Amino acid sequence: MPENENRQWVLKSRPDGMPTEADFELIDSPMPSPEYGQVLIKSLWNSMDPYMRGRITSSPIGGVIESEAVGRVMESRLEGISAGDIVRGRIGWQEYGLLDVTSANPVNPDYGPISTSIGVLGMPGLTAYFGLLDVCEPKPGDTVVVSSASGAVGAVVGQIAKIGGCRVIGIAGSDEKVSYVVDELGFDAGINYKVENVSEALGVVAPDGVDCYFDNVGGPITEAVMEHLAMYSRTVICGRISEYNESEPSMGPRILRYVHSTRSRIQGFTVNQYPAQFEDGRAQLARWVKSGEIKYKEDIIEGFENCPKAFIGQLRGANFGKLLIKVSDE
Numbered sequence: 001m002p003e004n005e006n007r008q009w010v011l012k013s014r015p016d017g018m019p020t021e022a023d024f025e026l027i028d029s030p031m032p033s034p035e036y037g038q039v040l041i042k043s044l045w046n047s048m049d050p051y052m053r054g055r056i057t058s059s060p061i062g063g064v065i066e067s068e069a070v071g072r073v074m075e076s077r078l079e080g081i082s083a084g085d086i087v088r089g090r091i092g093w094q095e096y097g098l099l100d101v102t103s104a105n106p107v108n109p110d111y112g113p114i115s116t117s118i119g120v121l122g123m124p125g126l127t128a129y130f131g132l133l134d135v136c137e138p139k140p141g142d143t144v145v146v147s148s149a150s151g152a153v154g155a156v157v158g159q160i161a162k163i164g165g166c167r168v169i170g171i172a173g174s175d176e177k178v179s180y181v182v183d184e185l186g187f188d189a190g191i192n193y194k195v196e197n198v199s200e201a202l203g204v205v206a207p208d209g210v211d212c213y214f215d216n217v218g219g220p221i222t223e224a225v226m227e228h229l230a231m232y233s234r235t236v237i238c239g240r241i242s243e244y245n246e247s248e249p250s251m252g253p254r255i256l257r258y259v260h261s262t263r264s265r266i267q268g269f270t271v272n273q274y275p276a277q278f279e280d281g282r283a284q285l286a287r288w289v290k291s292g293e294i295k296y297k298e299d300i301i302e303g304f305e306n307c308p309k310a311f312i313g314q315l316r317g318a319n320f321g322k323l324l325i326k327v328s329d330e
């Protein structure tokens, strides 16, 4: 690639339903140059996250696809950050990007490999941490169910719940994913929603009902879990990936009968509610990762050119663990 070029993936057409690779276009742009107060970073790892499906519903045609990345500072005109530092920020799907004092987040290399700053120690890990502990409020002995259980968020949810003395059931889309959460992460049971009837399976593995439901998916899986809510249960609506490609929600208020009769609480949640506590959460997650109490799995796709393919795969369940694009060698 010539020195002055910056490859970018831009939105070519707005997807109707599941995106296709033709909705994205790879273009060459001039290398950005930092102004006073900015840093130029070279992306090393780009984060693929399901929320990006929602963003491309409203982002401009021709605009760079939004996402978070972690990279190396190539040039700094920002006090406190030097060339060579590792920073995290929302530069999107491009090889080089500019960040400023509000958007450049220095990465603490003592916490672990830098890719973890956008995974288990980044937004997905913090989502699990605050969504479970602050919204679901699990108590020792509670039965906790998590959907998309082997994913970046779900795997951490289940492991924190285990640390807290809960009984944990993971719902995922393959036998391999279910084996991973049970055999490697220590969940008490798993359900493969592609081959099992989720409601029937829950009746067997959660006979006393579900005290906490960490909902990453919405749709029929969530309706099945609702039938098993325990009295005074707590559900956090964290994600609705089963609905992200739908223009109209497919479900009506059928689950509310269960919420009513069990006097349960359902609360919407986004991780952005907790900015003041991010560093405390990150430090705790890093301690758990260091002690081995939290394990993590990364699904690494090599090559910036593969961004759309990887992202579409994630929406279909092809990823197994935190999905990352390796843009460049560290």
Ligand SMILES: NC(=O)c1ccc[n+]([C@@H]2O[C@H](COP(=O)([O-])OP(=O)(O)OC[C@H]3O[C@@H](n4cnc5c(N)ncnc54)[C@H](OP(=O)(O)O)[C@@H]3O)[C@@H](O)[C@H]2O)c1
Pocket: 049, 050, 051, 123, 124, 127, 148, 149, 150, 151, 152, 153, 154, 171, 172, 173, 174, 177, 216, 217, 219, 221, 237, 238, 239, 240, 241, 242, 243, 269, 270, 271, 272, 314, 315, 316, 317, 318, 319, 320, 321, 322, 323
């Ligand atoms: N509220 C917040 O602040 C916040 C922050 C981060 C993430 N989230 C949400 O949390 C959820 C998980 O995110 P993540 O980063 O951990 O992604 P992820 O779980 O690593 O990847 C997405 C997974 O979703 C599952 N999936 C796809 N389509 C599905 C469907 N129709 N029904 C059920 N499962 C389906 C697939 O796993 P299977 O093979 O198991 O189906 C896929 O691998 C997403 O909904 C995301 O939007 C919310």
